[in-house]
Amino acid sequence: MPDTCKTPLETVILGSGPAGLTAAIYAARSRCCPLVIHGAQPGGQLTGTTVIENFPGFPEGIDGPTLMERMHQQAERFGTRFLEGEVTRVDFKKTPFQIWAGDDCYQAKSVIISTGASPRMLGLENEWDLYGRGVSVCATCDGFFYKEREVVVVGGGDTAMEEATFLTRFARRVTIVHRRDELRASPPLQKRARENKKVAWRWNTVVTAIHADQSGVTGLRLKDVNTGAEEDIACDGLFVAIGHNPNTELFTGQLHMDQDGYILTKNGCETSIPGIFASGDVQDPLYRQAITAAGSGCRAAMMAERYLDDLAAYED
Ligand code: NAP
Secondary structure: OOOOOOOOEEEEEEOOOHHHHHHHHHHHHOOOOOEEEEOOOOOHHHHHOOEEOOOOOOOOOEEHHHHHHHHHHHHHHOOOEEEEOOEEEEEOOOOOEEEEEOOEEEEEEEEEEOOOEEEOOOOOOOOOOOEOOOEEOOHHHHHHHHOOOEEEEEOOOHHHHHHHHHHOOOOOEEEEEOOOOOOOOOHHHHHHHHOOOOEEEEOOEEEEEEEEEOOEEEEEEEEEOOOOOEEEEEOOEEEEOOOEEEOOHHHOOOOOEOOOOOEOOEOOOEOOOOOEEEOHHHHOOOOOOHHHHHHHHHHHHHHHHHHHHHHHHHHO
């Protein structure tokens, strides 16, 4: 640790996606001397995407890994330090807060949790190999690449309806494959999808295999869950929309969460413990965009700075 940073650390940021790195840029510039702890694949979900065309400031688009690398450099430029390590335990019940990564324990006066969420996947053998080559979890990010193509959306919730409806702007046809004969999605979103002539439906059906060649996805094997009958269909894209799991297991029992495990916040970033803030997808089941995550990282860093100022005034 550089000696400019006293123990305990002012701010520890968990996660290095757009929320964590934006928080780091703001925290570093306000001399909160942040330490970002990230896993073996820094950068969050965006590192798995191809071209990002909706992040403001990049009219020609930018690929996910490059955007994250640039955010990393920007955070580093102002003095953010990065540590690769798996956080295995935290103790937020007493201050300074304690965070264990590997064999080391870090103490922090404030913590910003930006551990993100992971898309639920179907569990098919080659789905991660084909991620970005026909398999996607984000129509907003990738829909544009499916102009006049045939795509399948899996799921029966709000996300599946929204993704399918959005994809009809580009695709020739969008088939929604759902494992039951009833949708979980809210009535307005269902209605919009049901009334869209480009949307086709496969009820009581699951995807059991993804077919592909060197250029990417070429088709799917579908199975009727009632009859067991299987069928191969041709398609160019598979959008998996079966929900996300927030990465919050570490904080179970310490922070208030909703029934799906998302961290509950007030004022957009304050958790149930003063001094612990949350930003990005870990507290946002709704928007889940890079730009909203970045905005919430900014907010968390500003609130952490205020919290540290108050703490310093109290300690003086
Ligand atoms: P969700 O509501 O949990 O729905 C997931 C869907 O995927 C369900 O239909 C589920 O089937 C299906 N599914 C789950 N695991 C599956 C598997 N292994 N194989 C096949 N299908 C599977 O998730 P979501 O749609 O992402 O929505 C998450 C939250 O965000 C919800 O609260 C939703 O209301 C909210 N949201 C709101 C909006 C909006 O208001 N505009 C937009 C998007 C999301 P079953 O139905 O059979 O369980």
